[in-house]
Amino acid sequence: MDAPFPFGFPGPTTFYLVTYVLTLVSHVVFMNYVLAGTAVLLVRQIRGKAGTSDVLADLLRDWLPFALSAAITAGIAPLLFIQILYKKAFYTANLLLFHRWMLILPALIVGFYLLYAQKTAFVKARPRLRVLVTTGALATFLFTALSWTENYLLARNEGAWAPMYASKSMIYENREILPRMLLWTLGALPTLAALLGWQLHRRERAGAAVDKATFQRVARIGLGGLVVAGACAAGYAMLVGPAARAHAVGPMAMPWLAAALVGVVVEGVGFVGLHRAEANRGTWLGIASAGLFVVILGTTVVREVLRITAVDFAALYPEHARAAQVSGRWLFLGFFLVNAILAVWAIRTALTRAERPAV
Amino acid sequence: MRRDAATLPLKRAQGTPYIVLVIVEPSSIGVPYYPTNDFGPLMKGLVIGGLGIFHVFLAQFAIGGGVLMTYFEWLSGKGKLASARKFTSGYFKLLVLVSFVVGALTGVGMWFTSIQTSPRTIGLMVDTFHWVWATEWTFFALEVIAGYCFYRYGDRLDGRSRLFLLGLYTTAAWFSLFWINGILSWQLTPGAWLESGDLWAGFFNPTFWPSLFFRTFAAMAIAALVAALVISASPSLERDEQKELLHRAAQLLAPMALMPLLGAWYLFAMPKDSRSWVLGGSPAMSMFFGLGAGASLLVGLYAIFGLLLRRLYINSATASLLLVLGFAATAGGEFVREGARKPFTVRETLYSNAMTPAEIVTMREKGSVTGDPYPLRDAADYPNDQVRLGAKVYRFQCSVCHTVGGVNGIVHLAGTWTAEQTRLNVAKLQHTKPFMPPFAGTPEELEALVRFIEWESASRPKDFEVTSDPATRAQIKRWLDEAGTAPGYTTAAEKKR
Numbered sequence: 073m074d075a076p077f078p079f080g081f082p083g084p085t086t087f088y089l090v091t092y093v094l095t096l097v098s099h100v101v102f103m104n105y106v107l108a109g110t111a112v113l114l115v116r117q118i119r120g121k122a123g124t125s126d127v128l129a130d131l132l133r134d135w136l137p138f139a140l141s142a143a144i145t146a147g148i149a150p151l152l153f154i155q156i157l158y159k160k161a162f163y164t165a166n167l168l169l170f171h172r173w174m175l176i177l178p179a180l181i182v183g184f185y186l187l188y189a190q191k192t193a194f195v196k197a198r199p200r201l202r203v204l205v206t207t208g209a210l211a212t213f214l215f216t217a218l219s220w221t222e223n224y225l226l227a228r229n230e231g232a233w234a235p236m237y238a239s240k241s242m243i244y245e246n247r248e249i250l251p252r253m254l255l256w257t258l259g260a261l262p263t264l265a266a267l268l269g270w271q272l273h274r275r276e277r278a279g280a281a282v283d284k285a286t287f288q289r290v291a292r293i294g295l296g297g298l299v300v301a302g303a304c305a306a307g308y309a310m311l312v313g314p315a316a317r318a319h320a321v322g323p324m325a326m327p328w329l330a331a332a333l334v335g336v337v338v339e340g341v342g343f344v345g346l347h348r349a350e351a352n353r354g355t356w357l358g359i360a361s362a363g364l365f366v367v368i369l370g371t372t373v374v375r376e377v378l379r380i381t382a383v384d385f386a387a388l389y390p391e392h393a394r395a396a397q398v399s400g401r402w403l404f405l406g407f408f409l410v411n412a413i414l415a416v417w418a419i420r421t422a423l424t425r426a427e428r429p430a431v
Numbered sequence: 432m433r434r435d436a437a438t439l440p441l442k443r444a445q446g447t448p449y450i451v452l453v454i455v456e457p458s459s460i461g462v463p464y465y466p467t468n469d470f471g472p473l474m475k476g477l478v479i480g481g482l483g484i485f486h487v488f489l490a491q492f493a494i495g496g497g498v499l500m501t502y503f504e505w506l507s508g509k510g511k512l513a514s515a516r517k518f519t520s521g522y523f524k525l526l527v528l529v530s531f532v533v534g535a536l537t538g539v540g541m542w543f544t545s546i547q548t549s550p551r552t553i554g555l556m557v558d559t560f561h562w563v564w565a566t567e568w569t570f571f572a573l574e575v576i577a578g579y580c581f582y583r584y585g586d587r588l589d590g591r592s593r594l595f596l597l598g599l600y601t602t603a604a605w606f607s608l609f610w611i612n613g614i615l616s617w618q619l620t621p622g623a624w625l626e627s628g629d630l631w632a633g634f635f636n637p638t639f640w641p642s643l644f645f646r647t648f649a650a651m652a653i654a655a656l657v658a659a660l661v662i663s664a665s666p667s668l669e670r671d672e673q674k675e676l677l678h679r680a681a682q683l684l685a686p687m688a689l690m691p692l693l694g695a696w697y698l699f700a701m702p703k704d705s706r707s708w709v710l711g712g713s714p715a716m717s718m719f720f721g722l723g724a725g726a727s728l729l730v731g732l733y734a735i736f737g738l739l740l741r742r743l744y745i746n747s748a749t750a751s752l753l754l755v756l757g758f759a760a761t762a763g764g765e766f767v768r769e770g771a772r773k774p775f776t777v778r779e780t781l782y783s784n785a786m787t788p789a790e791i792v793t794m795r796e797k798g799s800v801t802g803d804p805y806p807l808r809d810a811a812d813y814p815n816d817q818v819r820l821g822a823k824v825y826r827f828q829c830s831v832c833h834t835v836g837g838v839n840g841i842v843h844l845a846g847t848w849t850a851e852q853t854r855l856n857v858a859k860l861q862h863t864k865p866f867m868p869p870f871a872g873t874p875e876e877l878e879a880l881v882r883f884i885e886w887e888s889a890s891r892p893k894d895f896e897v898t899s900d901p902a903t904r905a906q907i908k909r910w911l912d913e914a915g916t917a918p919g920y921t922t923a924a925e926k927k928r
């Protein structure tokens with residue numbers, strides 16, 4: 073395990089690791105929009121003045137329900153592959169956090185309907201209620217994030233399983249949990265900024281007026297997010313202890329950590345450019361997004377390396393090899409392509425054939 | 432799964448051909464032990480069953496709803512149903528709000544509840560079918576995308592584009608069912624997969640087609656019933672429009688006439704022992720089967736005679752009632768499907784209590800909980816180590832299907848038996864009731880389990896004698912040997928030969 077990720081593992085293991093990381097990246101993108109978007113919406117609703125229009129808040133209200141749908145749909149894919157990679161550890165953490173997983177379902181349903189409720193005239197007309205509704209939605213998403221974080225940390229720590237079972241505790245006590253969740257939440261801000269930037273850019277190209285200040289606000293969310301998430305990451309690194317730190321800069325993770333750091337710089341450049349730009353915003357958004365992609369990919373890999381090095385990973389190789397023997401991957405690949413084409417076709421149909429609403 | 436040495440079918444000593452026991456997951460880490468949650472008086476199966484029924488109902492509504500909307504859109508394009516558009520937007524919003532959201536999330540919830548009931552079963556399903564599942568996921572994603580496009584832009588689209596999006600949505604939704612149906616029906620009838628390990632033999636298994644058709648028609652029926660409710664409760668529609676729409680919606684109920692036939696096909700394709708539980712062998716199973724069959728019969732008769740032949744108007748109260756009946760039919764059907772697999776979760780491969788047939792043989796020698804790393808919760812409440820051992824054996828082997836004093840409570844079932852009687856019945860568990868797996872431990876473990884049952888039946892006294900009679904142990908050993916480790920239903924087949 074001295075080669076950079078994903079090399080140095082048997083073929084099947086590499087295969088599932090790569091698939092897992094890539095699918096998780098897509099979950100992270102949408103999940104970030106939901107998590108940071110709801111938080112930003114809340115802040116804007118609290119600070120917003122009655123009667124003034126707020127482009128960002130409108131955009132978020134409009135798209136958050138879909139983003140949640142997408143986050144859930146994108147979450148199912150890594151959920152499948154994690155069961156092949158870390159079957160026993162994942163299931164055990166699930167069982168130990170039983171109450172949590174039974175609560176997630178109603179919590180997300182409530183969160184979903186609260187997001188939809190934002191669109192109703194009834195809620196729109198009542199500022200206090202609006203804040204309450206958004207707070208409720210944010211709470212359900214934070215709870216979901218907390219549960220995933222807790223599950224991840226518990227699954228990684230086999231020594232904690234039997235004592236936790238015997239203690240009947242519903243909560244896994246680990247001082248990393250809250251800082252880690254904070255890191256995820258703050259780290260979601262730059263992703264949100266990039267996605268919002270693209271949405272505004274598209275609007276502008278479609279002929280709607282978007283003022284410069286709105287783009288600047290988005291750029292500031294991105295830059296601010298980079299700074300606070302960076303600070304939080306530094307703090308988290310102090311917390312995790314020397315062994316994990318060593319693995320994060322070890323041979324497996326180092327290239328990815330370095331790439332992520334470069335990505336942060338590129339992303340920062342993109343957002344600064346966006347802040348200043350009078351035109352060509354697409355270019356700056358492109359730069360920021362490229363940086364963002366590298367950051368998400370790099371940190372997702374580092375996250376995985378820290379799990380690989382924390383468990384007896386080599387003992388799992390035979391299970392990966394056995395799973396790799398079943399057929400069906402060509403079936404999957406074929407339908408993946410066909411359905412991707414159909415999905416693009418559907419989206420194009422909707423976007424190009426629809427009469428524009430009179431805005 | 433290709434066969435290697437470790438997964439070779441284990442033929443019984445005499446080579447009896449009618450049962451092939453397969454070893455799965457001869458895991459490098461041995462039997463995987465998981466922490467077992469105690470749901471008190473509620474059985475685990477009830478928890479997952481409840482959610483499962485809810486989810487299946489909503490998922491089928493999503494599919495049938497797509498069929499209905501596509502049909503209406505098509506009629507409207509042909510100029511045959513003028514009021515269709517008035518209805519479809521509202522209906523689709525309902526479809527998205529209810530079935531997209533709750534349906535999708537209960538689907539995710541199914542993963543988590545399945546993990547709670549039997550991690551090893553879901554693990555085996557994922558190992559065997561992850562590419563089928565991944566394929567299903569691409570269809571699910573397409574369903575969400577097409578559905579969302581229609582939801583957001585449908586009102587502003589021309590007829591052809593609307594029809595395209597709805598058709599895409601419906602096809603994708605139906606294919607989700609197609610793939611999942613293969614995996615679920617494989618659990619009951621793995622068919623030729625047992626011998627060849629061939630994925631497609633397992634997927635297109637004996638119950639695949641009847642249950643696919645059955646579910647498709649059920650989906651259409653549910654959607655039609657929801658439509659009936661929406662139509663009759665919709666204030667913006669004129670009475671004539673309502674009647675016209677109702678009549679069209681009721682056409683989706685017509686295939687229900689074939690359901691008895693499909694049900695019979697399904698029963699016929701089932702393993703014989705499972706069929707006999709359904710048809711009287713197990714009172715609970717028969718009851719649910721009757722509930723499902725009866726409820727769908729009522730809906731079907733009303734649909735065919737009332738709505739189609741006599742073109743009756745239906746008010747919202749009747750529509751609600753029919754919908755409740757539809758839900759009852761789904762509940763009955765799902766309960767039968769879940770229950771008919773006993774004593775397996777994957778037929779002849781994995782027992783309901785997460786042991787493989789081969790592991791039972793080993794555990795008879797080495798003990799079933801010797802390697803279980805999870806301590807008892809509240810270990811100090813037990814009077815001695817023997818009862819503690821018994822509690823662990825109960826937890827590992829019996830607690831998936833039984834509770835101590837609640838639903839299917841072991842105390843109610845065996846509390847009045849003599850010690851000897853309990854020993855015999857547990858030692859020959861698969862013959863006591865063929866929907867239970869063979870006992871999988873040593874004579875010491877069995878005696879400890881019997882003492883645990885007696886201690887619980889005696890309301891947990893503080894002091895409880897430890898038994899250690901060598902003659903008793905020898906007797907248990909004899910009974911265990913007589914019972915063998917083959918599933919109970921094979922005995923009946925053997926007697927016939």
Ligand code: HEM
Nearest residue numbers: 103106107144147148150151213216217220221224256539
């Ligand atoms: C708004 C809802 C959600 C939020 C905010 C959210 C948030 C998160 C976070 C923060 C993590 C990283 C945990 C860590 O590394 O500490 C994560 C991981 C993950 N999430 Fe989500 N999630 C959401 C919904 C879902 C859903 C519905 C699914 C499943 C269908 C899902 C599947 C996953 C998976 C498989 C992982 C990886 C877990 C691991 O590697 O151990 N997520 N999610």
